[in-house]
Amino acid sequence: MGHQHDHGHNHFNENRDGNRKGLIIALLITTGIMVLEFIGGLITNSLALLSDSGHMLSDAGSLALSLIAIWFASKPPSSNKTYGYYRFEILAALFNGVTLFVIAGFIIFEAIQRIDQPPSVASGTMMIIASIGLLANLLSAWTLLRKADVKDNINLKSAYLHIVGDALGSVGAIIAGFLMLVFDWYIADPLISVLVAILILKSAWGVLKQSIHILMEGSPPTINKIEVIELLEDINGVINAHDLHVWTITSGLDSLTCHLLIEDDKDEQEILQQAINLIRDKCKIEHTTIQVEKSVIQHSECKVLFDKK
Numbered sequence: 001m002g003h004q005h006d007h008g009h010n011h012f013n014e015n016r017d018g019n020r021k022g023l024i025i026a027l028l029i030t031t032g033i034m035v036l037e038f039i040g041g042l043i044t045n046s047l048a049l050l051s052d053s054g055h056m057l058s059d060a061g062s063l064a065l066s067l068i069a070i071w072f073a074s075k076p077p078s079s080n081k082t083y084g085y086y087r088f089e090i091l092a093a094l095f096n097g098v099t100l101f102v103i104a105g106f107i108i109f110e111a112i113q114r115i116d117q118p119p120s121v122a123s124g125t126m127m128i129i130a131s132i133g134l135l136a137n138l139l140s141a142w143t144l145l146r147k148a149d150v151k152d153n154i155n156l157k158s159a160y161l162h163i164v165g166d167a168l169g170s171v172g173a174i175i176a177g178f179l180m181l182v183f184d185w186y187i188a189d190p191l192i193s194v195l196v197a198i199l200i201l202k203s204a205w206g207v208l209k210q211s212i213h214i215l216m217e218g219s220p221p222t223i224n225k226i227e228v229i230e231l232l233e234d235i236n237g238v239i240n241a242h243d244l245h246v247w248t249i250t251s252g253l254d255s256l257t258c259h260l261l262i263e264d265d266k267d268e269q270e271i272l273q274q275a276i277n278l279i280r281d282k283c284k285i286e287h288t289t290i291q292v293e294k295s296v297i298q299h300s301e302c303k304v305l306f307d308k309k
Helices: 009-044 047-073 087-115 123-147 154-183 188-215 225-233 268-283
Strands: 238-250 253-262 287-293
Touching: 009 047, 009 123, 009 154, 047 087, 047 154, 087 154, 087 188, 087 238, 123 154, 154 188, 188 238, 225 238, 225 253, 225 268, 238 268, 253 268, 268 287
Parallel strands: 253 287
Antiparallel strands: 238 253
């Protein structure tokens, strides 16, 4: 049995520090503008503004939850949680994805109620408040893009998508306000709200799908198991690679385990080191646990079989 000891945790932890700082700044901005848009929505009687403030409330919650998830993930492993609390980040992302669906559903429901008889809206005030909200959302999004890993970290990505959804809501409120101010098209308010809700649903589905995939121990999207097996079996002296499993512990931290059956006259440690280096260099996986076996080793067949077809 061999274990790769150089896990590259320094770079992993540096990314997490940036994620934490970006989330704190975005949370402060989002909370302030949320209060402004909620009060403005009540004053102007705008569904677009009220729905946007409701989405910002969800954003503030999602940002706070993402911060809590990072704090939990930093706790050391325990005797009954040997991988620590990293998966809390994935649970937070899953919850954020679900809340995006709930918010979008609420917006669509309220918009349908208003389509037949759209109420009058103070469009000028609505546009001013929505513009302030848009600037705040863009600032929050820029902060996360600059300081946090919103591309590969599913927890940060879910929080970022909440903010992007808010920005879309603000844009929708501005457009609706303009149409109502110039053409008295008050139906624009619920119609544009529905359009924004659909865009939110699209983003939410991606977060849900990725979160569930990780929780189901799915392989990282960049990894092809057949190619990994072929890579290991190309090592001189390896007869076959089997019982190979690759999964994501949390965003940026993947793990691989496998068994290598080798020729009896080959050096186990030399082949093990080659395998570790190949997985690190070709697959970018630092955490590997590889069991090297010769013909005298007998063990039960793994109940989870992988079909190469």
